[in-house]
Amino acid sequence: MHLSRYFLPILKETPKEAEIVSHRLMLRAGMIRQETAGIYAWLPMGLRVLRKIEQIVREEQNRAGAQELLMPTVQPADLWRESGRYDAYGKEMLRITDRHEREMLFGPTNEEMVTDIFRASVKSYRDLPLNLYHIQWKFRDEVRPRFGVMRGREFLMKDAYSFDLDKESARHAYNRMFVAYLRTFARMGLKAIPMRADTGPIGGDMSHEFIILASTGESEVFCDKAILDLPIPGEDTDFTADLSPVITDWTTPYAATDEMHDTAAFEAVPEAERMSARGIEVGHIFYFGTKYSEPMNAKVTGPDGAEVPVHMGSYGVGVSRLLGAIIEAHHDDDGIVWPASVAPFHVGIINLKPGDAATDAACADLEAQLAKAGLDVLVDDVDSRAGAKFATMDLIGLPYQLIVGPRGLKDGVVEVKARASGERATLSPQEAVNRLI
Ligand code: ATP
Numbered sequence: 001m002h003l004s005r006y007f008l009p010i011l012k013e014t015p016k017e018a019e020i021v022s023h024r025l026m027l028r029a030g031m032i033r034q035e036t037a038g039i040y041a042w043l044p045m046g047l048r049v050l051r052k053i054e055q056i057v058r059e060e061q062n063r064a065g066a067q068e069l070l071m072p073t074v075q076p077a078d079l080w081r082e083s084g085r086y087d088a089y090g091k092e093m094l095r096i097t098d099r100h101e102r103e104m105l106f107g108p109t110n111e112e113m114v115t116d117i118f119r120a121s122v123k124s125y126r127d128l129p130l131n132l133y134h135i136q137w138k139f140r141d142e143v144r145p146r147f148g149v150m151r152g153r154e155f156l157m158k159d160a161y162s163f164d165l166d167k168e169s170a171r172h173a174y175n176r177m178f179v180a181y182l183r184t185f186a187r188m189g190l191k192a193i194p195m196r197a198d199t200g201p202i203g204g205d206m207s208h209e210f211i212i213l214a215s216t217g218e219s220e221v222f223c224d225k226a227i228l229d230l231p232i233p234g235e236d237t238d239f240t241a242d243l244s245p246v247i248t249d250w251t252t253p254y255a256a257t258d259e260m261h262d263t264a265a266f267e268a269v270p271e272a273e274r275m276s277a278r279g280i281e282v283g284h285i286f287y288f289g290t291k292y293s294e295p296m297n298a299k300v301t302g303p304d305g306a307e308v309p310v311h312m313g314s315y316g317v318g319v320s321r322l323l324g325a326i327i328e329a330h331h332d333d334d335g336i337v338w339p340a341s342v343a344p345f346h347v348g349i350i351n352l353k354p355g356d357a358a359t360d361a362a363c364a365d366l367e368a369q370l371a372k373a374g375l376d377v378l379v380d381d382v383d384s385r386a387g388a389k390f391a392t393m394d395l396i397g398l399p400y401q402l403i404v405g406p407r408g409l410k411d412g413v414v415e416v417k418a419r420a421s422g423e424r425a426t427l428s429p430q431e432a433v434n435r436l437i
Pocket residue numbers: 140142149150151152153154155156157281282283284316317318319320321
């Protein structure tokens with residue numbers, strides 16, 4: 001991709017409406033544009049990152065045994081009347097009427113719809129366990145949409161739904177998602193802490209919010225620092241095995257949001273280990289038993305021939321919110337510092353003298369070699385001064401910069417700069433390619 005042809009509307013000024021750094025940087029780096037309160041267009045650079053995040057979420061869901069489907073954004077109100085939530089949901093639900101005066105809504109979540117899909121075809125315990133997920137736009141008419149994509153009204157969520165014969169097997173399903181979430185957020189360069197969350201009338205210990213620590217977070221959280229050093233389960237995790245030892249490790253150190261905070265239990269943690277901070281909710285997993293299957297009549301025949309309502313759980317990830325959360329965790333005064341796994345491009349080649357035949361040729365050759373190795377490359381071939389080029393490249397935060405100019409080429413060298421450390425190396429073009437691939 002060549003910057004001269006790329007739609008990247010960089011903002012020179014700091015947008016006044018943006019209160020937090022991730023929102024400011026997403027606007028300045030030309031990633032998103034607000035169309036109306038809490039509703040954003042994803043510009044090419046923003047969309048690239050959104051897709052990378054989505055793909056990591058997808059890979060980890062698949063690894064954990066969940067199956068992807070795609071449910072619609074618009075849903076019939078009648079489905080929500082069955083569960084009793086149509087009236088209960090309140091003003092956060094965007095309600096729509098079609099040309100036949102039928103009541104519809106833009107889905108804020110999908111428990112009812114997935115239960116409907118399930119009950120239409122699954123009748124026996126032999127078809128369990130089952131976990132279905134999709135990555136789809138949601139709409140919630142938030143009272144105070146703010147902080148850019150962090151609290152939008154339209155936002156992209158991954159939501160998975162598990163179906164099991166009984167509570168014990170539902171616990172396995174829950175544990176699988178718990179481990180999948182640990183892996184998912186770690187792959188994006190985030191330390192997400194599972195914190196006990198409210199289970200409502202169901203009770204029990206099967207609801208966790210996954211929280212990223214950030215001073216701009218909307219939740220107040222309390223934890224034992226020991227949880228920050230726990231190892232992330234590996235790629236070779238056997239998701240068919242009993243995962244409860246991992247869950248025990250991760251739920252033993254104290255960690256709770258203010259809603260669930262237990263002062264006495266927190267004060268039992270040695271003072272030096274206690275941490276109270278602010279956090280961003282990037283995921284939420286929840287066992288809710290037969291809350292929907294009972295009223296919606298989603299039943300299976302058990303081994304003894306008796307029909308029972310299925311036990312369900314739901315598991316959300318805020319895919320679009322994650323862009324904000326990752327930037328909150330990875331930026332400096334000059335701009336974004338993308339972790340390689342979600343970077344829109346891996347390398348930015350800075351052509352210091354577009355139009356100079358030797359420099360253009362060297363850039364084209366480097367681009368071809370890096371692309372051949374599977375890297376996404378953005379070439380800054382714009383005719384502007386070096387300072388502006390460096391500032392743009394730092395702002396958009398690609399992990400590596402490859403700086404190519406006529407003076408260096410005369411000596412047979414180019415410069416490689418790592419965005420995160422600022423470390424620079426002067427190398428031959430071939431060495432530079434080898435360093436990056
Ligand atoms: P919050 O407490 O931030 O309002 P929630 O508890 O209402 O979130 P859930 O119903 O648990 O959200 O949805 C799953 C995930 O979707 C959340 O963990 C969060 O990451 C994301 N999410 C929820 N609301 C929004 C929103 N308005 N904008 C962006 N992401 C959101």
